Amino acid sequence: MGRRIVIIGAVALGPKAACRARRLDPEAEITLIDRDTIISYGGCGIPYYVSGDIANVDELFSTVFHAVRDPEFFDVYKRVNVRTATEALSIDRKAKSVRVRDLKTGEESDIAYDTLVLATGSTPFVPPVEGVDLPGVVSISNLHKAIMLKDQIAAGKIGSAVVVGGGAIGLEMAEALTALWGVETTLVEMCDHVLPQAIGPDLAGLLTRHLEDNGVSVMASTRVQRIVGDEDGVTAVETDKGTIPCDLVIFGAGARPNTAIAREAGLAVGPFGGLLVDARMRTSDPNIYAGGDCVEVRNLITGGSMYLPLGSLANRQGRVIGTNIAGGNERFDGAVGTFCLKAFDMAVATAGLTLAQAKAAGFDAVEGLAVQADRAHFYPGHKWMFLKLVADRKTRRVLGVEAVGEAGDAVKARVDAVAALLGHHPDLDDVSNLEVGYAPPFASAMDIVNAAGNALKNVLDGFSHPVEPSVFLRDILPDESKIILDVRSAKQGEPMTRKYGKRWINIPQDELPRRYDELPRDVTLHVICNTGLRSYESQVLLRAKGFTDLVNVHGGYLFARMLDPTIVPDEA
Incomplete structure (x- = not known):
């Protein structure tokens, strides 16, 4: 018998780790456990399914060759045993076993492991306000809720909605409701601007204006106090800025790591409630690995811990874990927090620290802005792009980048270029002289990334106030x-x-x-x-x-x- 690998969680990281381990260890006995009946799906695609951009929900859990990633697929093609509708109840670290319950029959049993992987994900955060348990109040945490929501909208049951939270999920859901379905949508954010953890107030202002131009009402610096309704559904949301009538409330106010079973087993957690792991993705128990939305990762800029629930990280970490549990030695040293988002016809991308975050981390931070065409200004079809750099005044170390523009691929490419440097502590010369590709259909000869670096140097050198x-x-x-x-x-x-x-x-x-x-x-x-x-x-x-x-x-x-x-x- 090969090594026994048990993985709790089968959405993103779990299947990636399982498949990587199988490729490296053909003899391993690999078991995937998940509470749900739908597994291995692209959760980040849910807003685009609700909006209608993705017509068929099956596309979210199908391969590029249209094979459905169900338990049979994993059994036949990957030789991985999948147990859906199965809840992990507890971990016995001494006996190296997991107690599980079959949610269909109620039967409990133990599954032994040599190596355990925790891919338990996260749960949407719902603030403790009155009325959150009313019909018509949802948080999009899985495909079942997404399907239910889209069916309600398509049936004409939703005329107006309030989306609570101006982060990525909130913005994506606001667009989904407004763009195709014409639902009258209000976005409520308690901070003073949207995407407060990703960009500063000026670029956020451009995004807010764009949202409002496309029919989304944005209420920043606003707190939800109560949700009003009855057994038939929601009728309004009461805030400290007034009452908003609505038929639907969607919470997109961030997520919290699912670590209860790990905490009960005595595994170490960090300041944000996520599991602490080393560079090989091992928890405080060397026989238990963890990754994805349930862990904290090292911030490569500040050196501290951060919570970053992103599907891209989960997939990369899954491969690292899969390699290591099969006897390899790969590392995941941390992240700089690279992020991108589409909002109607505008794209946002960011990496590293905002100005406010850099100051809070103890840097003497300053920022510089470049406004430039996303390709040569003489090339037809160019669009304006707005790009900011954040750097430390004394050391000139670049700490963050954020960009907004209509050409999403161009915006993402610029931020990705700087993001690749951030973990290596670049200074402004590294960015102002960064070698990037040039052709008039794609960029200016002096790219906006270089221009932003020069603009910030001018500020630090006292040439620009x-x-x-x-x-x-x-x-x-x-x-x-x-x-x-x-x-x-x-x-x-x-x-x-x-x-x-x-x-x-x-x-x-x-x-x-x-x-x-x-x-x-x-x-x-x-x-x-x-x-x-x-x-x-x-x-x-x-x-x-x-x-x-x-x-x-x-x-x-x-x-x-x-x-x-x-x-x-x-x-x-």
């Missing part, structure tokens, strides 16, 4: 004492001078060398152009002419107008 676009809109533009210098063309500047009067001074960049004496020297000049490049160059010129109180509006008019279209007259 930026103000973020959200701060410009909130604090500077409404203040009639503040002076704005617009270095765009006269045609571009005229609508703004007409609206804001003498405080909006328009001197085009090419005229500035001979007209700078027209500018006041006893006030702060907030210099703005379309994207930030001309305003930076104008700032350099003015400083050489003796001006000392200069501020460069990061992202320029383009970014500001995307955040707030009302800054320009309607007829402009």
Whole structure:
């Protein structure tokens, strides 16, 4: 008899570990256990099934060659024994056995192991507010709930919905409800902007505007206080900002690791409640491995522990575990938190730390912004991309990157390029000189990644004193004492001078060398152009002419107008 490998959990990591172990050890006795009857499916595809982008639910648990990954598939093709509708009750580490219950018959039994793998996943977080147990309140934790939800929507039973949580799941579900089905959807987030763990407020503002333009009402800095309804269903959500009538409430407010059985067995857990594992994915018991949503991983930037429930990590960790339980020696040293998301026609990608996270981790963090076409500006069909870098002021070590744009593949490619460096402690020179592919259909000769690195170096070197676009809109533009210098063309500047009067001074960049004496020297000049490049160059010129109180509006008019279209007259 070969080694006995028992794996609890059969969605993502479990099947990956089982199949890898089988390839390396043809004689092993491998058993997969799962409470559910549907296994080995792409959980991250659930929002796209609900939206209708994925028409048939079978596609989520089928191979690329359309074979359904059911217990028979694993038995015949992978020679792995799968026990569905089976709940793992307890682990006896001394006896090296797992107590299980057949959920169909209620019968309990013990399964012996030489090596145990925990792939128990996570559970959606539902805040403890009144009404969460009412009909019509759901959290999308498995395919059964997704199928039920889509059937209800398709039957016309849902006219309005509230999605609680502005993270990835919340945004994806808001799009799913709105895009195809036309459900009146409100997204509620308790933090001050959407995707608070992934991006900063300025890029989040672009995303919020895009969501609202596509019919999603976004309520940030808002807390759910109570869900109202009766035995027939939900009627409203009460928040600290008012009451929202609705027929459906979806919780997408994050997840918590499923570690109860491991805790009871005495395995070590971390500060976020996930299991602690070493680089070989072993728990505090060397005969028990764990990965996926139930573990914490090392943050390669801060060196601390973090909880990162991502399907991509689960699959990579599954392969590492499968190798090691079959006698190999592979490592998973940690992660930098690379993340991407589609929201209607806009894409978001990020890796590493946001500015707020970097400061909280003890870095003297500063950020730089580049706004540039996602391919050569002269190539047809180019779209604007917005990319930020976060770095430590003293060491110039790059700590994070975040990007937003319409061309999702282009956005993801830029962030992936920087993400590959982050675990190796790159400095700004590594990014500003990063070698990336160039051809006009795909990129500019000076790629936006390089431009962002240069922009941040200019900030650190004192050549640029930026103000973020959200701060410009909130604090500077409404203040009639503040002076704005617009270095765009006269045609571009005229609508703004007409609206804001003498405080909006328009001197085009090419005229500035001979007209700078027209500018006041006893006030702060907030210099703005379309994207930030001309305003930076104008700032350099003015400083050489003796001006000392200069501020460069990061992202320029383009970014500001995307955040707030009302800054320009309607007829402009």
